[in-house]
Amino acid sequence: xKQKLWEASSxxxxxxxLSNYEQFISKKFKKNFNQKYENILKWSIKNPGDFxxxxxxxxxxxxFKSKLKIKKSKTFYKNKFLxxxxxxxxxxxLSKNNKNKAITFISENGFREEKxxxxxxxxxxxxxxxxxxxxxxKGDRVAxxxxxxxxAVEVFIASSSLGMIWSSCSPDFGVxxxxxxxxxxxxxxxxxxxxxxxxxxxxxxxxxxxxILKKIPSIKYVVIVNYPGEKYLNSKYxxxxxxxxxxxxxxxxxxxxxxxxxxDFEQELAILYSSGTTGKPKCICHRSGGVLLQHKKxxxxxxxxxxxxxxxxxxxxxWMMWNWLVSVLASKASIVLFDGSPMxxxxxxxxxxxxxxxxxxxxxxxxxxxxxxxxxxxxxxKYKLKKLRTICSTGSPLSxxxxxxxxxxxxxxxxxxxxxxxxxxxxxxxxxNLFQPVILGEIQNKGLGMNVDVFNEKGESLKNKKGExxxxxxxxxxxxxxxxxxxxIKFKNTYFNNFLNTWYHGDYAEIKKSGGFIIHxxxxxxxxxxxxxxxTAEIYSEVEKFIEIxxxxxxGQAWDNDVRIVLFIVLNTKHIFNxxxxxxxxxxxxxxxxxxxxxxxxxxxxxxxxxKNGKIVELAVKNTIEGNEIKNKEALANPRVLDQYKNLxxxxx
Numbered sequence: 001x002k003q004k005l006w007e008a009s010s011x012x013x014x015x016x017x018l019s020n021y022e023q024f025i026s027k028k029f030k031k032n033f034n035q036k037y038e039n040i041l042k043w044s045i046k047n048p049g050d051f052x053x054x055x056x057x058x059x060x061x062x063x064f065k066s067k068l069k070i071k072k073s074k075t076f077y078k079n080k081f082l083x084x085x086x087x088x089x090x091x092x093x094l095s096k097n098n099k100n101k102a103i104t105f106i107s108e109n110g111f112r113e114e115k116x117x118x119x120x121x122x123x124x125x126x127x128x129x130x131x132x133x134x135x136x137x138k139g140d141r142v143a144x145x146x147x148x149x150x151x152a153v154e155v156f157i158a159s160s161s162l163g164m165i166w167s168s169c170s171p172d173f174g175v176x177x178x179x180x181x182x183x184x185x186x187x188x189x190x191x192x193x194x195x196x197x198x199x200x201x202x203x204x205x206x207x208x209x210x211x212i213l214k215k216i217p218s219i220k221y222v223v224i225v226n227y228p229g230e231k232y233l234n235s236k237y238x239x240x241x242x243x244x245x246x247x248x249x250x251x252x253x254x255x256x257x258x259x260x261x262x263x264d265f266e267q268e269l270a271i272l273y274s275s276g277t278t279g280k281p282k283c284i285c286h287r288s289g290g291v292l293l294q295h296k297k298x299x300x301x302x303x304x305x306x307x308x309x310x311x312x313x314x315x316x317x318x319w320m321m322w323n324w325l326v327s328v329l330a331s332k333a334s335i336v337l338f339d340g341s342p343m344x345x346x347x348x349x350x351x352x353x354x355x356x357x358x359x360x361x362x363x364x365x366x367x368x369x370x371x372x373x374x375x376x377x378x379x380x381x382k383y384k385l386k387k388l389r390t391i392c393s394t395g396s397p398l399s400x401x402x403x404x405x406x407x408x409x410x411x412x413x414x415x416x417x418x419x420x421x422x423x424x425x426x427x428x429x430x431x432x433n434l435f436q437p438v439i440l441g442e443i444q445n446k447g448l449g450m451n452v453d454v455f456n457e458k459g460e461s462l463k464n465k466k467g468e469x470x471x472x473x474x475x476x477x478x479x480x481x482x483x484x485x486x487x488x489i490k491f492k493n494t495y496f497n498n499f500l501n502t503w504y505h506g507d508y509a510e511i512k513k514s515g516g517f518i519i520h521x522x523x524x525x526x527x528x529x530x531x532x533x534x535x536t537a538e539i540y541s542e543v544e545k546f547i548e549i550x551x552x553x554x555x556g557q558a559w560d561n562d563v564r565i566v567l568f569i570v571l572n573t574k575h576i577f578n579x580x581x582x583x584x585x586x587x588x589x590x591x592x593x594x595x596x597x598x599x600x601x602x603x604x605x606x607x608x609x610x611x612k613n614g615k616i617v618e619l620a621v622k623n624t625i626e627g628n629e630i631k632n633k634e635a636l637a638n639p640r641v642l643d644q645y646k647n648l649x650x651x652x653x
Contacts, residue, residue, distance in 0.1 A: 002514055005407050006416065007437040016434045017300045024058050037435035037445060038515065044448040045473060051449050052081050052293060052476055059296040059331070063087025063262060076501045077491070079474035081290065086262035089269055089288040090124065090161030093329040094258075097121045100308075101334050105150045106353060108197055108340025111229030115150050120157075126253040127158035133253075134221050134243075136188050138163030139268065143187035143219075144317060145169050145178060145205065145212075147196045147339040151225045151247060152317050153326050155191050156270075160288065163263050167271040167283075170316035171196045174592040175208045177538060179215040181273050184283050185483055186218035193225050194233035198595075199341040206235045213242055223247060228339075265289030271483055272320055272423045274494075280537070282490060283483035286426050290476030294427045295327040297448060302431050303361055303390055303417065307332035310387070313363030314342055314350060319532065320423040321363065321394065333360075342368060347375040348382065351410065355383040362388055365395035366418070367530035369402040370561050379409035390415045392432075395531015397519045399561040400441045418443045420519045422505065424495070427477045429469065429505065430517045442516030450475055452517075454509050459499045462511070466520055469507035470499060478503075521563065527556040528563045529596060536618060538593040539567065543585065548575040553608045554599065555622040557651060566651065567599035568621065570608060577604045603650050607641045621645055 013019055013035065022033050022040060029050060033039040044051040049069030056065050066084040073079050096102070096117040103115045115123070136142065142159040146152040146168065159166050167185055169178050171193055182190075190213075194206045206224065213219055222239075225247040226232040232246065267288045274282035299305040311328045312335070315321040328335050336357050342350050342364075351372075354362045362385075372379070391406060391414050398418045406416050417432025420443060429452045430443045438444065446452040451473040454462045482491045498504035508523040527534040536554045543552045550570040556563040567585070571577060586598050609617045623630050624645040633639050 002442075002512070003440040004437045005403060005440055006412075006414070008415065008434045013434055016304050017306060018302075018304065018434055021054075021058050021301055025054055028054065028057075035435060037433050040435075041446060041448055045451045048081075048449060048473065048475075055293055055297050055449075056082065056085075059300055061087060061292065061296065062092050074501075076474055076496060076503065077478055077488075080266065081293070081474075081476040082265050085265040085289060087265065087289055087292070088161060088260040088262055089267075089292055090157045091260035092292055093157050093160075093327060094121055094124065095330055095332045102329065103150050103153060103334060104310075104336045104357060105228055106336065106338050106357075107228060108199070108338075108344040108349075109229075113150065113228060120150075120154065121258065122255065123154045123251060124158045124161065125255060125258040126251055127154055128161050128258070129253045129256055130250045131158060131162055131164065131189070134189065136162070136164060136221075138263075139165065140189075141165045141167055141185045141187040141271070143167050143169075143182045143185070143190045145171060145173075145190065145192040146225060146317055147171055147193055147227065148316055148322065148337045149193070149225070149228055149339060150337065151191070151228075152322075153335075153337070156326060160269055161258070161260060163261065163267055165268045165271055165285070168317040168322070170318035171203065171205050172198070172316065172594045172596070173318060174594060175211050175215075176541070176592045177594060178208075178212055180280050180538075181283070182212075183216045184280065185271055187216070188218060189221040189223065190216075190219045191223045191225060193227055194235065195227050195230070197227070197340055199344055204233065206233055213239065217241075221245065223250060263288060266480065268480060270323060270426075272323070272426060274423065282485075282494070284424060284479045285481050285483050286477070287480045290478065291323070291426055292327065292330065294425075294475070294477035295324060296330055298324075298428055298431065299328055299331050299333075301448060302428075302433055303392065304415075304434055305331050305333050305361060309333035309360040310336060310358055311361045311363070312336040312338070312350075312354060312357070312359045313361075313392070314338060314365065314368065315363075320421075320426045323426050325363070343371070343375070347372060348379065351379075351383050351385075354388060355385055358387040359385075360387050361390040361392060363392040363394070365531045366393050366398040366402055367396060367562050369393060369405060370399065373401060373405040373409075376409070381409065381411065383410075385411050385414075388414055390417055390432075392417045392419055394419045394421075396528055396562060397521060398441075401561065403438075403440050420507070420517070422507075424479060424505070425475070425477050429471060430519075436515075439512075439514055439516050442512055442514065442518060445515050445517070449473075454511050455499060455502075459502070464510065464512060466508055466510045468498065468523060469505045469509040469519070471503040471505070521558065522556070527554070527565055529556065529565055530562060532596055534565075534594075534597055539565075539589055539597050539599070542589045542592050543567065543569070545588065546581075546585065548572055548577075548581055549585075551608050551616075553616050553618060553621055555618050555625070557601075557622070557625055559600075564600040565597070566601045566603065566625070568603050568605045568608070568645070570606065571604060577602075601650055603648065605644050607638065607644065609639070609641045610637055625651055
C-alpha cells in the first residue's frame with residue numbers, strides 16, 4: 001500500500017511557479033492541463049521544441065532566442081536545442097545589482113559573511129578584468145582548488161562571462177586526485193585556497209601547490225585565496241615560470257564597466273569529472289545554454305524557487321550540486337554556502353543554520369538525514385523553520401525511515417523532494433513537483449521534458465520491476481562532449497552502447513504504479529558512499545604501492561541505508577595483515593585520494609575473480625557479498641574464487 005506523507009494545499013498549488021507556468025503555456029498553446037502534472041509532463045515530452053522554448057520565455061532568460069527550436073538529428077546526442085540562440089551565462093546569474101543579499105558564507109568555525117548583489121557584481125567585474133589582463137581567452141580553462149566559498153562563486157561567474165571553461169576540485173581531494181583531473185584539460189590559471197578546516201582540523205593546501213605545478217605545466221598564473229575570515233597562511237613560494245598573486249591583488253583591479261558578450265547556446269561552460277572507475281576520470285564538458293535552461297526549469301517549476309528566496313545546499317566544489325546551487329542566482333534568489341563538517345560540535349548544526357538564515361529550500365544528502373536520525377532520533381521539531389518550504393534530498397536513495405524522520409522530526413508541512421540525476425547531466429532525471437503528493441519511499445516523478453524510463457536487458461519498459469534507468473529523448477543539458485575524446489568514442493561507450501539511441505545512466509531503478517521512482521543505487525561498479533560517486537581506480541592506485549599487497553579488489557556494499565567501501569586484498573608471501581598495515585593503507589588513501597575513498601572494511605582473501613582476458617570483476621564480488629545472482633559467470637576464468645566471498649563474518653557488522 002502506498003502511503004501519502006504530504007500534499008500541497010490548494011493555495012500552495014495556486015501560488016506556485018508551476019501553476020503560473022501552466023497558465024502561461026495554456027494561453028500560449030491553447031491547451032487545458034487541469035492542474036495535473038502528468039498532463040504537463042506528457043505535453044513537454046511530446047512537444048520538446050515548444051516546451052524548451054517556453055522555458056526560455058517563462059523564466060526570462062537574457063539573450064537572443066532564435067526562431068528555430070530544435071535542429072534534429074538521428075544521432076541522440078547531436079540534437080541541438082534553440083540553435084543559433086545566444087546568451088551570456090554570467091549575465092543571467094548576475095540577475096540583480098542592488099544592496100539586497102546575494103550570497104552568505106558560513107564556516108564550521110562560525111565565521112559568517114554576506115555579499116550583496118552590488119558587491120557580487122563589482123567583484124566579478126574585477127576578476128574578469130584580471131583574467132582579460134592575464135590574456136586568458138574564450139575557451140581557455142580556469143581551474144579552482146577551492147572550498148565552498150563566495151570567492152569560488154565569483155571566479156566561476158567571472159570566467160563564464162568571458163566564455164572561459166570552469167573546472168573545480170574541492171580541497172579534500174589529494175594532489176593525485178587534482179592532477180589526474182586538471183592535467184587532462186591544461187588550465188592556464190589556478191585559483192587555490194591556502195588552507196581549509198574540517199571537523200576542527202586545519203589542513204594546509206598551499207604545501208601541495210609546487211607538486212601540482214610541476215605536474216601541470218600549462219598553469220601560468222596561481223591566485224592564492226585566503227580562507228574566509230582567516231589571515232593568509234605564510235608562503236614563500238615563488239616560481240620563475242608561474243606568476244603567483246594573492247586574492248586581494250585581484251580585488252584592487254581598476255574597475256571597468258562589465259561587458260557581457262553573447263556566446264553561442266552551445267558555448268562550453270564547465271568541465272566536471274566522472275568517478276574514474278576505469279582509469280583516469282572522464283572530463284565531462286557541459287554547455288552554457290543547456291545547463292541554464294535545465295536549471296531554471298528545475299529551480300522554478302520543480303523546486304518553486306522564487307525571487308528573494310534563500311537557498312541552501314550542503315555540497316563542495318567537487319560535486320555537481322555546487323553548480324546547481326550557484327545557478328539559483330539566475331532566479332533572483334540568494335544562496336547560502338557552508339564549508340566544513342556538517343556535524344562539527346553539533347549534530348544538527350545545519351538545521352540550526354537553516355533556522356537562523358531563514359532558509360526556504362534546504363538541500364542535503366540522504367546520508368545526512370540518515371545520520372541525523374541516528375544521532376537525534378527524537379528531534380521533534382526543535383527548530384521552527386517557518387520560512388522552509390522545500391527539503392531536497394539527493395546523493396543516494398532516501399530510505400523509508402529517512403522520509404518518516406523528516407515529517408516526524410524536522411517539519412510537518414514541507415515539500416520533501418527526493419531528487420536524482422548526475423554529474424553527467426549536471427541536473428536531474430527524476431525529482432519533485434507541487435501538483436502531486438509525496439509518497440513514502442518514492443521520488444515523485446520525471447522531470448518535465450525528460451522521457452525517463454526503466455528498461456530490462458532487452459530494452460523493454462518495466463513497471464514495478466527493477467531495471468536500468470534510461471532517458472528516451474534528447475535534452476538540453478546532455479554533455480557537449482568528453483574532453484580529449486577523439487570521435488566521441490568514450491562518450492558513446494558510456495551512454496549509448498547499452499540501448500539503441502537511448503541514454504543509459506547506470507542507475508538501478510524502478511517505476512511504481514503511481515508514476516513515482518525508486519532508485520536502487522548504481523548498476524555499474526561505481527562506488528557511491530554517502531551519495532558521492534567515487535572511482536575504484538583512485539583506490540587501486542594507492543593500494544598497489546604497498547609491497548605487502550599482491551593485488552586487490554574494491555566494491556561498494558549496501559549497508560545501513562547507504563553504501564560502504566570494502567577493500568579485499570591478496571597478500572604477498574611472508575607478509576601478514578595486522579592493525580598497523582590497515583592503518584597505513586587507510587592513511588595513504590585518505591592523503592592521496594580523499595577521506596571519502598577510505599574503505600570501511602579491509603579483508604584478506606586468497607584470490608581475485610577475473611575474466612578470461614584478465615580483467616578483475618568487481619560486480620561479481622559485489623553481487624556475491626550481497627547475495628545476488630551472478631550474471632555471466634561463464635565469462636570468468638576462475639569462478640570458484642567467488643566462494644571465498646560468501647558468508648563473510650566481517651561483513652555482518
